Amino acid sequence: MLQHDVLVVGAGLAGMRAALEAKKQGVDVAIMSKVYPVRSHSNAAQGGINAALSEDDSWESHAFDTVKGSDYLGDQDAIEILAKEAPQAIIELENFGVTFNRDERGRLGSRNFGGASHARTYFVGDFTGQAILHVMFEQLLRTGLTSYDEWFVTQLVKDDSGAIRGVVAMDIRTGQLHLVKAKAVVLATGGMGRVYEPSTNALICTGDGMALAYRAGALLMDMEMVQFHPTTLKANGALLSEAARGEGAYLLNKDGERFMFKYAPNKLELASRDVVSRAEQIEINEGRGVDGCVLFDLRHLGAEKIMERLPQIRELALEFAGVDIIHEPVPVRPGMHYIMGGIKTDVWGKTNLDGLFAAGECACVNVHGGNRLGANSLLETVVFGKRAGAAAAEYVKSVGDVRVSEAWLRDEEARIEGLLKRPEGEKAAALRLEMGQTMTRNVGVFRTGEQLLEAQAKIQELKQRYQRVSVGDKGRIFNTNLQFVLELENMLDLAEVVVASALFRTESRGAHTRLDYPNRDDANWLKHTVATYTAAGPKLDTRPVTITRWEPQERKY
């Protein structure tokens, strides 16, 4: 029988940090992920991680920038924690072995980033996420805790009181399902970028944890807040890091105009992401784009700086756009990148379900509100991953014997068996593509009620058709097709919630811009949206925003 005190699901930065912290508290911890930890999507964070570490900076300044960046939708108690605990988190990462860039005195060196009033982004070249993820993996190996690599969770398991007490998971390598009991489950399963097409997100970002939690009764908060990154490549949606703008890159329209002067006269290209993406989309929509894109110009930075600080960006632009950024501007456009919303938690990662915790992109603490600042996501994973791990370890000390029915396992086995036995029908990939394209077209940078209703109808249609999706691979060993069909179910549920939440919020705030409700409406909408699962679809409600010291103001960059 597989059983642990704390089971962490997801082995990216938030998951590994949670596992390390729980282990430190002396409880039995295991970590489980559908991929090996170093394959996680934390890898893709290029630019850096924020902290007010320098003497002329302050946590208050970092917190205010984050509040303003969130368009006042972030919960300020959580943001204060994020900013206050950031310096120690960065120092800890450095002490773990992260090879941060240094200044001439041998101390940590920082760079500028969007929406920030100080250069407080600490970095490892332009592969900060990868460097931190691999160092966290080193620390994980050091503890020797149990790691279920390539196990896919298909169901959260409850005891008779309704508390989450484990998971049913498929060992991908054998295809066998197992009941893994736990006194607490920490979800750290990352984002849901694959709900959109294209997306900068990896193929594994299918929102599994959010969907599992949602179906189990957890609240999904602010799911309409989807971030579009301003600089993605047209060919395959690949991301060019904000580090490029931090180092001074320009955005130009087809006339060679630095159009950000019109939209954010002070911060220009370094305004927050929602502002820059909107500006780009307006330029493109009004005919000043180039083939559906704007131009990203780095030539003036010079070959040396590009090679030292932005080598990966050069490589990506060369490979997927055929452009050498040393000599030519590269066409870019806004692309789906991140979801600010997620499983609602308190500042210790606790959800509304007993025994269930969450951290990282799958969670919504809520530090990002309507728009996340660049380099705050890596920070969120380590600060709130640690807190969730500590809280889960503390929580399990008061939990007695775990009693869950074996029926959970039998039911899942029957469900999977049923999927494998379906007669040949539609292909899962075709449905995902239709869903992704619908979401990009109708639930993008700009939205209208009409477009959202159309998307809602389309998602309903796809959910119907999902019942006829078949699994072409009938085997059990490493059946990636079966896994994809299960992931698609998760994605369809989340697409439905994103659309419903976007319809519900009748104002424009942060990344959510309704052309039919173009203004921010603090009187009615200084509120979070929360979605609850019902058999008939998501039920929407609101929750108050926590304001500690920064009253909402007009937002200008």
Place this chain on the structure above:
Amino acid sequence: MKVTLRVKRYDPERDRSPRWQEYTVEVEDYATVLDALIKVREEIDESLALRCSCRSHICGSCAMRINQKGGLACKTKLAEVAGDGGTVVVEPAGNLPVVKDLVVDLVPFFDKVRAVDPYLQPAGPPPEREYIASNEDMENVKGAMACILCGACVSDCTVLEVDPDFLGPAALAKAWRFVADPRDAADEERLGALSERNGIWDCTHCFMCVEVCPKDVKPMERILDLRRRAMEAGFKNNNGSRHSDAFVETIRESGRLDETKVAIRSTSGLGELLSWSGVGLRSFLHGKVPLSHKPIPGAEHVRKIFDKLETKAGEAQ
């Protein structure tokens, strides 16, 4: 562009041995091998198993053999390996057991990473803030931190082909990252352990890992640097180190390599030498053991070069 993928497949639930299957797909001109494989999996044959995730060579999932060479499918352009109307041969990564189709067993891979104690071991408790280190040192370490543990180097390592117990290029590059890190204080223990059997001295400098690495980590160069550091740290009681010394010494003595002497001096002593007698005899019978070794004319000049270099090295220290 139209390309044909010739894929080596194996499904343990159906196949007794690997089989080849061809798929022809229409893709964009900039498409990668991964784009084509995904297209096959999504549209033609859902049973094709492979690992892939980020599509931008940072997660390391899709290492495999493409036209007999290890690499990331997401970093390999079809235009370069096949071209319009061409065929590309896709196989699972080498030197690891196949689980299914293009998926290999990574347990032995990560076991070797684990074997090099892959975590920073600083001296004493951590400082109040960050460790002070030069940007130059960090840049140096970053060269190896760029490793994404994809396993392309392991796939094509020619030593692993004959000796599966060799730690291999990925684990050794990981080990180097700590030895080269000024914050790590366990160099002595690390270099000692790496000088043991299956460690740094088993590399044959074939350059395959350097050639196939998608992140330019140059594992072999890290291995050579570990050897230099190990010898400097005094870990010389091993055949590799003795071989290296004997190589230099015979040249100093006679101006050219004395292969017989190098072979003899590389062993730990008479016992080991006797254990190799079978190999020695076979080499002799095949004319591989030179019977006489004459110094080159003017060998004393070579010695002078050695002396001069050593004086200079001494001064530099």
